[in-house]
Amino acid sequence: MIEKILPAAVVAVEAYDDPPEAVLLPEEEPCVAKSVDKRRREFTTVRHCARQALARLGRPPAAIVPGERGAPGWPDGVVGSMTHCAGYRAAVLAEAGEIITVGIDAEPHVPLPEGVESAVTLADERVHLAELAAAHPGVHWDKLLFAAKESVYKAWFPLAREWLGFSDARLRFDPAGTFTAELLVDGPRVKGEVLRGFQGRWLAEGGFVVAAIAIAV
Structure with missing residues (x-):
């Protein structure tokens, strides 16, 4: 599913359950030694997917x-993202010679819990979401915005190594399947220019909303 919204240079592997062959390597075991079963299964399967990739x-x-702020520690010469x-x-x-950074997020295609939208959106984004909902009611735009902002952060952090809050980027969606993220804070330099924002793609399919950003070299 998610490969539909990523460039060909990005390898995507996904799973809809937790296969028995998914196991952790010894270095990863301490990360979830005290975690509940749900967390351990998610952690294990997504790394199984990453090793397949x-x-x-x-x-x-x-x-x-996981390294700083939980960001995955990829092998040298590789960029990636997990969800x-x-x-x-x-x-x-x-x-890394083909893609500078990539960020993905997937969420169940249901509305955000009550009270969350106001915590993760700017005022003008809420107006935008209301307009989208009126014109295209088949998409839970609030949950899509949440997923898209998560993808923005995941693409941002390897470049900036700094926190990016929900209020630090302004998003706009095109119902055709793309979105833009305008950074409201100073970004790092990418390809010789200060990063001002991201272009991303989104998809609602199979009970999920997924968002992805990739910057090519």
Whole structure:
């Protein structure tokens, strides 16, 4: 599913359950040693997906240990992103020589819980979401915005190594399947210019909303 909204240079592997062959490497075990079963299964399966993606890139298996702010620690020369939610896990990877950064997020295609929208949106974004909902009621735009902002953060952090809050980017959606994210804080330099924002793509399919951003070299 998620490969539909990513460039060809990005390898995507996804799972809709937790296969028995999904196991952790020894370096990863301490990360979830005290976690509940649900968290452990998500953590394990998404890394199983990532190792399958590494294999498709022609690279050996590697431990993927969370680093600063929980960001995955990828092997040298690889960029990637992971996501997991109820019923879905995915990892996407690419060679750093082809893709500068990538960020993905998937969420169940249901409305945000009451009270969450105001915490994760700007005032003008709420107006935008209301307009979209009136014109295209088949999409839970509030949940899509949440997923898109998560993808923005995941694409931003490897470049900036700084926190980016929900109020630090303004999103606009095109119902045809794209979105833009305008950064409201100073961004790092990318390809010789200050990063001002991101272009992304989105999809609502199979009970999920997914959002993805990838910047090519």
